[in-house]
Amino acid sequence: MRDTSRDLWIRQALTMGMMEESRSRGSWIYPERDQVIHGDATVAAPPSTQTRHETVDKETGEVRHHRVDPDASYTTEGGGRRVYGNKFLSLAIRLGATPHSRVILALEAVRHKSAKRDPEREDEGTAVVRLVHYLMSKAPGIRAFTYDTALRGVHRAPLIADGIVVFTPHHGGLEPHALERYEKSGKRRCSHDLYAVEGRVCERRFTVDGNTYYIPLLVEELERRKQKTSRFYHRLVIPCSHGDHTFRIRVDETKEDREIDPSTKRQRFNRAEHLRQIPPDTPAGRRFKGFRQDSESNHSRFDQCYPHKRAPAYGANAGLLIYIGYAWVNNSITRGLARRHYDLAA
Numbered sequence: 001m002r003d004t005s006r007d008l009w010i011r012q013a014l015t016m017g018m019m020e021e022s023r024s025r026g027s028w029i030y031p032e033r034d035q036v037i038h039g040d041a042t043v044a045a046p047p048s049t050q051t052r053h054e055t056v057d058k059e060t061g062e063v064r065h066h067r068v069d070p071d072a073s074y075t076t077e078g079g080g081r082r083v084y085g086n087k088f089l090s091l092a093i094r095l096g097a098t099p100h101s102r103v104i105l106a107l108e109a110v111r112h113k114s115a116k117r118d119p120e121r122e123d124e125g126t127a128v129v130r131l132v133h134y135l136m137s138k139a140p141g142i143r144a145f146t147y148d149t150a151l152r153g154v155h156r157a158p159l160i161a162d163g164i165v166v167f168t169p170h171h172g173g174l175e176p177h178a179l180e181r182y183e184k185s186g187k188r189r190c191s192h193d194l195y196a197v198e199g200r201v202c203e204r205r206f207t208v209d210g211n212t213y214y215i216p217l218l219v220e221e222l223e224r225r226k227q228k229t230s231r232f233y234h235r236l237v238i239p240c241s242h243g244d245h246t247f248r249i250r251v252d253e254t255k256e257d258r259e260i261d262p263s264t265k266r267q268r269f270n271r272a273e274h275l276r277q278i279p280p281d282t283p284a285g286r287r288f289k290g291f292r293q294d295s296e297s298n299h300s301r302f303d304q305c306y307p308h309k310r311a312p313a314y315g316a317n318a319g320l321l322i323y324i325g326y327a328w329v330n331n332s333i334t335r336g337l338a339r340r341h342y343d344l345a346a
Helices: 002-015 124-138 153-161 283-304 318-345
Strands: 035-043 052-054 064-067 071-078 082-093 103-110 144-146 164-165 178-182 188-196 200-206 211-218 218-226 229-236 246-248
Touching: 002 124, 002 318, 035 124, 035 283, 035 318, 082 124, 082 283, 082 318, 103 124, 103 318, 124 153, 144 283, 153 164, 153 229, 164 283, 178 246, 188 211, 188 318, 200 229, 283 318
Parallel strands: 035 144, 144 164
Antiparallel strands: 035 082, 052 064, 071 082, 082 103, 178 188, 188 200, 200 211, 218 229, 229 246
């Protein structure tokens, strides 16, 4: 039912004109709203909060038996809030400036315990990559995908290689990483040390007191070159007293990045983690971040559909069945309103 529903939902979105391959894609930095998938995962509370099958009252000695969700567990959401339940992933798309046009494209129950305790389900990042790859195989008009910080560089890299823009907010705690030195020879020699800082290329400079600071470089364009896999470049402007320089740098994972450093036994450079196709703190980045908020609205509506915001089912598979039913209702409302709009327009 999950797989059949997914294919029908994709067909519905295509019928409504979303994810069309024939339409102009525009700029890679500013794709149309209905060319951008948004996604997120949520934890749905089961009917019971009990985590133990049996409890004993310390005063009376009364033994009470409880029904416990076999798949539910505690997980930490953004902001450090611990929640109890089953974790579900949803991917959706909508028309720009059109209320009630959201189409849920795919759903999945994902693992939030250890792999040993829950070997049947994928972790969130792996499930996201698999589902987005599938959507791209059915809808070549997809231009971008936006998610939260749960998606790391190792997950973004294969999606970028398939030719789409992947946007997530910058993950905190990353130190500035040296990229390369740009040098120009001739009568007016100059050099510029370039670093990856907060998801974008910056030039390192020093104050008169010897303190280090970083100047973000202007991104003129995000360029894509299609070979066996897609390559993305930032066309940058490096300001210089001898005249500004135009410079291109890869913002997708390279063959050299994947090489293992013999000293650390790790990949030499996680480029997809340190550099973003769309820098987060920019007008384009804020636009993409706004797209993802529709996922929060979707999950909020799902929670509010049931008494006490609890899904009326025990177990991850049963909970997923409930979510599939909710998605059918959502998409049916979208279809009905779209038909009414087209009838009035005709």
